Amino acid sequence: MNLKGRHFITLLDYSKEEIMGLIDLSIKLKKEKKDGKTHKVLSDKNVVLLFQKDSTRTRSAFEVGAFDLGMGATYVGPSGSQMGKKESVKDTARVLGRMYDGIEFRGYRQSDVEILAEHAGVPVWNGLTDKYHPTQILADFMTIKESFGTLQGIKLAYFGDARNNMGNSLMIGAAKMGMHFVAAAPKSLWPDEVLIKTCEAIGEASGARIELSENAFEAAKDADVIYTDVWVSMGEPKEVWEERIKALVPYQVTPKLMMLAKEKAIFMHCLPAFHGEDTDMGVDIASAFGKKYPSVRNGELEVTDAVIEGPQSVVFEEAENRMHTIKAVMLATLGGSHV
Ligand code: CP
């Protein structure tokens, strides 16, 4: 696998073998790190991390991954640069590409990460846009491989806003890797028709099955993986909360839903998650909507506390894997020797 010089902005650009190669490299890097082996093979390189939206995991994963590889890393936060305000994304790309060896971008428009990739002259990595979140999928699929030893044929049922960055990217990833993907959501929150068709076509070669369902219980039946994400994504106005709660309450991941999945099924969530009243937003939502929608009265939204804290939940392993997978993406695309 030679990915030197490649961008990582959507999984649509990567083959099944390349995705599996990155997952296997991540598993190797994780094991070696735990065994005490260091990976400072890119000590002559520097990367810049551009964040138009906040982050805990993605930022930390890029910073720790870069330091582990011996690289310098500059974090530029939502108000920390001229990009998009006094300077175009295209100009920013041409400036930063002369100083850095790789650029991470988290923001709103997928077109912005594409413009960076077109003009930077160095690898550009998508750390989340409104449309896609491809580095998250690598960590998710690594976690699934660690749990089941394979991705082929694994049934992953996704509950929630299926046309957000996670719904789109999980569907693409599942199509590439020959999985059985089911999105459980009301029709209004299904992915774009064109993307569904694209994924179905990809799935013909890989053996994947792509399904959309309005029935949460049917979707959960015999699943290996039950997956959910926040009901309102970064960048959406807070006015959408009520309609989203109304639409998605039937898709909340509860112990009852988990019972329908296979006995050895795992629960996954990209995080951050609302599963109690220990966040400001969770408290606000519980007090605003708890009376009308009793299932959210304790600040439990997309998932109940019992599920996320329960024995089937692998969410923190999944979060840790963000770091190993992002490190693998930087190592492979910057062309570091594979340690
Ligand atoms: N899962 C994820 O991308 O988390 P952050 O928003 O904390 O980076």
Ligand code: NVA
């Ligand atoms: N759909 C979520 C994912 C967070 C990692 C968002 O965009 O906010």
